[in-house]
Amino acid sequence: MKSLDDLLRDASADWLQQARPTLVETADELAGQLRPTRWHRLAMGGVSVAAVIGAAWWLLSQTPSVQEPPRMTVQAQVQTPVATQVQQNRVDAPDAAPSTSPTRPSAKDATASVESEMPTQLMADGTVDGFTAEYERVLARAMQFESTDPLRAANEYLGLGRLCLVRKQWAHAASALQRSEELARRGQFLHLMPEIQRQLAIAQQRLRN
Amino acid sequence: MDVIAGPTLSHQTETQRLNQLFRRVADGDERAFRELYEEVSRPLLAYCLSFTRDMDDARDLFQHTMAAVFEHRNRYRYENLMGWIFTIARNAGRSWEHKAKRFETLDTDPWDEIETDPLEASETTELVQRSILDLPEEFRTVILLRYFGEMSIRDIAESEGITESLVKVRLFRARERLSVALGPLIGHSS
Known part of the structure; x- marks a missing residue:
């Protein structure tokens, strides 16, 4: 003769025995549903990261006009002297600029590139704290050397990037450093790349924050 | 309270x-x-x-x-x-x-379908199971959660949204009823 507790335990054990296949089957079925969920999450995570990177890249390329609208009311005031200098470069520079690499663009191409990209990308800030003047001066010099001495131009843009970082002009810094990186890559100035990329990373990090 | x-x-x-x-x-x-x-x-x-x-x-x-x-x-x-x-x-x-x-609710006496004496183990188990399932819902639930679900008094109380004391009372009454229903198996007279 058993106690009530023993009888209750026996009854429970028997029920458990009956239910065991169901318990196993249900667990397997739900675990099976979990696997695609996890892969789906991972995939969605990858897509999200790619979207964030894409958005950040787009923002960086738009920074002067989107994130830091020019404080200067008349942009032409900045553009004019630089454009004049560029025009002057075009006159002064020989049509066939000395080229050390077949991949290096011609002087005309470089000048056209400067005219089309730089004024909208880099020339913006019209403050009167001394930064603007120096910024414009370095920028004009960098643009001037783009066609005649790409190595020096890359260095000038790197210096411009550093200047902007010191003055906490993150968007301008990123633009200048990207230009420097582009010139260094095009001219195979690999010794400049680590420093450019280090500074660029700082600028991009600051922009994100 | x-x-x-x-x-x-x-x-x-x-x-x-x-x-x-x-x-x-x-x-x-x-x-x-x-x-x-x-x-x-x-x-x-x-x-x-x-x-x-x-x-x-x-x-x-x-x-x-x-x-x-x-x-x-x-x-x-x-x-x-x-x-x-x-x-x-x-x-x-x-x-x-x-x-x-x-x-x-089952309207038959669980003992009616048990023909032989002494009972075999499987029949005993079935009888106990049917006795548990015949209990009123509040007693049935706590007995099942405690013995089949192997839950603690506290966990039953929390899950059911009742006090631990009430769980204990229900368990006690459920066991009383089962002792009466299963009297011959555990040496109690019904």
């Missing part, structure tokens, strides 16, 4: 542990799911059995409830996991009960 004592540190830790497991499950962690399933499946099956009073139906309700828990896992507020799961089971059980209308 019964007052639920504040949760002990170990109880809080246990609740947190289950919640952490559930969070990992919601993130798609299969290992966490297996671990959590091991913990909740037996109490849930016991709870389902208290509704259906039939193991085959209980298994159906169990599967239905687990699927619902899984489907709505993002709605869980990370408070009382077993209480939340039981609520889902209760809602599913109630609607199913209305549809099926299959849980009428």
Whole structure:
């Protein structure tokens, strides 16, 4: 003769025995549903990261006009002297600029590139704290050397990037450093790349924050 | 009036542990799911059995409830996991009960179908099971959760939203009734 507790335990054990296949089957079925969920999450995570990177890249390329609208009311005031200098470069520079690499663009191409990209990308800030003047001066010099001495131009843009970082002009810094990186890559100035990329990373990090 | 004592540190830790497991499950962690399933499946099956009073139906309700828990896992507020799961089971059980209308009280005496004496083990077990399932719902539920679900008094109280004292009272009365029903098996006269 058993106690009530023993009888209750026996009854429970028997029920458990009956239910065991169901318990196993249900667990397997739900675990099976979990696997695609996890892969789906991972995939969605990858897509999200790619979207964030894409958005950040787009923002960086738009920074002067989107994130830091020019404080200067008349942009032409900045553009004019630089454009004049560029025009002057075009006159002064020989049509066939000395080229050390077949991949290096011609002087005309470089000048056209400067005219089309730089004024909208880099020339913006019209403050009167001394930064603007120096910024414009370095920028004009960098643009001037783009066609005649790409190595020096890359260095000038790197210096411009550093200047902007010191003055906490993150968007301008990123633009200048990207230009420097582009010139260094095009001219195979690999010794400049680590420093450019280090500074660029700082600028991009600051922009994100 | 019964007052639920504040949760002990170990109880809080246990609740947190289950919640952490559930969070990992919601993130798609299969290992966490297996671990959590091991913990909740037996109490849930016991709870389902208290509704259906039939193991085959209980298994159906169990599967239905687990699927619902899984489907709505993002709605869980990370408070009382077993209480939340039981609520889902209760809602599913109630609607199913209305549809099926299959849980009428047994009107036969469990002893009527037992022909031989002494009883064989399987017959004894069946008799005990039927006696449990014949108990009124509030007694049936606590007996099933305590013995089949292997839940603590505190966990039963928390899951059912009642005091521990009330759980103890119900358990005591349920055992009294079972002692009467199963008197010949345990040496009591009915």
